[in-house]
Amino acid sequence: MVVGDFESSLGTVVVGSGPGGYVAAIRAAQLGQKVTLIERDNIGGTCLNVGCIPSKALIQASHHYNSVLNSPFAGINSENATLDFTEVQNWKDNHVVKKLTEGVKFLLKKNKVDVLEGSGYFMDENRIRVMNEYGGDTYRFENVIIATGSTPIEIPGFKFRKRVLDSTGVLNLKEVPKKLVVIGGGYIGSELAGVFANLGTEVTILEGQSSILPNFDKKSVSFVEKSFKKLNVTIETNALAKKAENAEDSVTVTYEVDGKEKEIICDYVLVSVGRKPNTNELGLERVGIKTDERGLIVVDEQCRTTLEHVYAIGDIIPGLALAHKASYEGKVAAEAISGHDVAVDYKAMPAVCFTDPELAATGLTKEEAKSKGYEPKVSEFPLAGNGRALSMNKAEGLVQIISDKNTGEVLGGQIAGVNASDLISEITLAIETSATIEDLSLTVHPHPTVSETIMEAAEVGLGLPIHI
Numbered sequence: 001m002v003v004g005d006f007e008s009s010l011g012t013v014v015v016g017s018g019p020g021g022y023v024a025a026i027r028a029a030q031l032g033q034k035v036t037l038i039e040r041d042n043i044g045g046t047c048l049n050v051g052c053i054p055s056k057a058l059i060q061a062s063h064h065y066n067s068v069l070n071s072p073f074a075g076i077n078s079e080n081a082t083l084d085f086t087e088v089q090n091w092k093d094n095h096v097v098k099k100l101t102e103g104v105k106f107l108l109k110k111n112k113v114d115v116l117e118g119s120g121y122f123m124d125e126n127r128i129r130v131m132n133e134y135g136g137d138t139y140r141f142e143n144v145i146i147a148t149g150s151t152p153i154e155i156p157g158f159k160f161r162k163r164v165l166d167s168t169g170v171l172n173l174k175e176v177p178k179k180l181v182v183i184g185g186g187y188i189g190s191e192l193a194g195v196f197a198n199l200g201t202e203v204t205i206l207e208g209q210s211s212i213l214p215n216f217d218k219k220s221v222s223f224v225e226k227s228f229k230k231l232n233v234t235i236e237t238n239a240l241a242k243k244a245e246n247a248e249d250s251v252t253v254t255y256e257v258d259g260k261e262k263e264i265i266c267d268y269v270l271v272s273v274g275r276k277p278n279t280n281e282l283g284l285e286r287v288g289i290k291t292d293e294r295g296l297i298v299v300d301e302q303c304r305t306t307l308e309h310v311y312a313i314g315d316i317i318p319g320l321a322l323a324h325k326a327s328y329e330g331k332v333a334a335e336a337i338s339g340h341d342v343a344v345d346y347k348a349m350p351a352v353c354f355t356d357p358e359l360a361a362t363g364l365t366k367e368e369a370k371s372k373g374y375e376p377k378v379s380e381f382p383l384a385g386n387g388r389a390l391s392m393n394k395a396e397g398l399v400q401i402i403s404d405k406n407t408g409e410v411l412g413g414q415i416a417g418v419n420a421s422d423l424i425s426e427i428t429l430a431i432e433t434s435a436t437i438e439d440l441s442l443t444v445h446p447h448p449t450v451s452e453t454i455m456e457a458a459e460v461g462l463g464l465p466i467h468i
Contacts, residue, residue, distance in 0.1 A: 009140040010036040012337060013128060014147060015120040015282070018045020019052075020314035020326025021147030022104050028145075028334035029111040036139075037108065038130055040119040044101045046149050047323045050168040053100060055191060057092040058171065059354050062198035066231075072393040083199065085176050122283035125307060143309045143337045146282065146297065147330065150275035150315035157243035158183065163251040163268045164244045167192065170270045177201050177267035181253045183241045185212030187353040189272035190224065194355050197231035204264055206239040206255050208273075215351070216359045220416035223396050224355045244269050277316040292318070301343040302336040303329050311336070325349060348412075348431035352421040357397045360424035363412030363431040366402055375405040379437065379461030381453050383417045385468055388448040394418035399453040401427065401437060403461055408436035419450050426454055437461040 011034030014025040021037065022044070029035045042049045068081040108115060118132035129138045152166035160166055165173075167188050170180075176199045182189045185207030197203045205212060205228075212235060213221045228235060240256040253264045279295045290298045290306040297312040299305055305312050311333040314326030328344070335342045350362040369376035383389040383397040397417025403410050413427035430440060440458035445451050459465050 009142065010034070010114075010128075011142050012036070012334075013038060013120070013139075013141045013144045015128075015144065016045060016147035016149055016278075016314075017043045017104070017115075018147060018149050018314065018326065019047045019323040020149075020330040021045065021145070022108060023327040024145045024147060024313060024330030024334045025113045026107060026111045027331045028337060029113050031334060031338040031340075033143075033334070033338065035112075036114045036116060036141075038116045038118060038120045038128075040117070040132070042101065043108070043115070044097075044104050045147075046151075046168075048100055048104065049097060050171060052323050054092050054097050054171050055167070055188075055195070056354055057096045058088070058195045059191060061088050061092070062195045063356065066198040083176070085199070086174070089172070089174070120282065122287045122289075125287050125309075144311065145303075145330065145333045145337075146279075146305075146310065146312040146316060147314050147326065148278040148282065148316055149326075150277050150321060152271065153274045153276050155183070155241065155271060155273055157254075158241065158269065158271050160271070162246045164246065165268055165270055167270065167272055170268065173268070179264075179266035180204075180268055180270060181206065181251075181264055181266045182270045182272060183253075184208075184271065184273040185235065185237075186215070186272060186274070187213065187351075187355075189270065190353060190355050192270060192272065193228070193233060194231070197228065197233050198356075202232065204234040204236065204266070206241050206253075207235065207237050208239060208241075210237050212237070213353060213355075213359065216353065216361060217365070217400065217414045217416075219398070220359050220361075220400075220414050223357050223398075223416045224353075224359065226396070227356045275315065275321055279316050303333040303344065304336065319346065320349060320351060322349070322351060348428045350424045350428045352424065354421065357394070357417045358415075358420035360415045360420040361413070362424050362428045363410070364402060365412060365414075369402055369404070369411045374411060376402050376411060377405040377461060378402055379457045381457035381460055381465075381468060383450070383453060385456065386448075386450060386453050388450050388452070389418055391448065392418060392450075399423075399457040401440070401454070401457045401461060403437045408438055408461075410435055410437060410440065413454075415453075417450070417453075423451060423454060426451065 012028050013036050014021050015038045017039040025035050025037045068078045071078045116130050118130040121129045123129050129136050179202045180196050182193045182205045185205045193203045242254045245252045277295045299317050303311045303313050313329035315321040332342050348363045353359040366376045379401045381399050384395045389395045400414040402412040410430040437458040445455045
């Protein structure tokens with residue numbers, strides 16, 4: 001704070017308290033740094049408050065409701081299932097999100113991290129101004145870690161207002177819509193389409209590319225498409241969304257497919273075509289911090305920007321916009337500030353889509369492995385051959401392991417199926433430790449578990465399959 005000619009020093013400053021920022025702050029404090037965290041909204045950032053966590057809560061609740069309403073198990077009748085969406089939202093907000101945000105606040109306090117409310121703006125290379133509704137104060141700093149995250153992209157003809165919503169707006173709906181149009185069939189759009197389809201909403205997905213979830217293996221995506229078909233979800237690919245016209249109690253969406261213009265009248269529109277980095281209002285240009293054409297901050301292998309004592313992590317730097325990637329980078333940046341010999345290593349970065357079934361991927365695809373000079377081999381095992389998956393009535397899906405034909409080294413993996421989000425960690429660890437498919441096949445897996453599918457896929461790769 002400015003007092004006459006004196007400005008107090010904050011030591012290491014972290015701007016943004018999402019999964020990258022709060023993790024960076026805690027790790028920096030653990031390493032003996034004096035740490036101040038600046039947050040303009042809510043501790044926990046987008047992921048914890050209006051993203052990863054609340055969406056997964058609604059996903060889980062919607063699956064439970066649908067399975068109760070339409071029990072997949074023979075002999076179990078559950079015709080009297082009811083839905084109180086207000087109570088579901090209350091549970092999500094107060095028993096999931098609030099509990100976790102309070103937990104993060106406790107951890108920050110425990111690690112003696114000071115928290116300032118407001119937006120950070122660089123005044124020069126060693127001073128940052130923190131502005132809020134009450135005014136602003138200027139502070140000196142030694143190092144800064146920028147972790148300001150991203151916001152949903154607004155597209156022409158679809159201004160966010162009334163019934164045209166971003167993911168935050170959809171997650172906070174007060175009622176279950178009868179009809180919902182989802183623009184963008186990526187992971188956010190597909191996850192939330194699944195939520196409301198499970199709750200009984202008539203859902204239409206408009207995807208500009210030739211397939212939904214284009215970043216995942218086509219064979220894996222086919223299981224999600226089949227699931228959507230069962231839920232009567234309409235998927236329009238190669239669709240160009242043109243405009244939305246709000247009425248009092250509805251919205252009309254105009255789009256184009258194969259040169260033909262179409263219209264849908266629905267209750268709400270979810271626009272989920274991607275996110276943009278929050279880098280425009282930081283004053284980066286004042287201090288010479290370089291950004292690329294997309295507004296992403298240019299960093300080195302330690303997440304250091306073009307200003308030596310300023311670091312950047314998460315959605316505002318190149319790479320996948322993933323919460324766990326931001327947390328990982330936050331630790332690297334904090335340790336680099338403390339003088340540790342560290343660098344980011346993206347050898348295996350898992351990604352998960354919580355659709356039904358779940359999709360997960362890690363490491364290299366077959367095509368990426370080829371481009372890097374490997375001779376890739378793809379080994380598959382279907383969940384239909386797994387006893388645990390069958391007993392759960394969740395036998396849709398498969399495990400794919402990509403290995404090098406010459407050495408057997410595990411290079412990548414794709415999983416479609418129940419618990420894929422948990423199973424992908426085993427393949428990620430195999431890649432990080434340069435394990436081979438023989439190592440996976442010789443690792444004893446407990447029976448009956450879905451994890452056995454990884455061992456089985458490895459045995460397929462060795463030409464010694466037991467259950468296929």
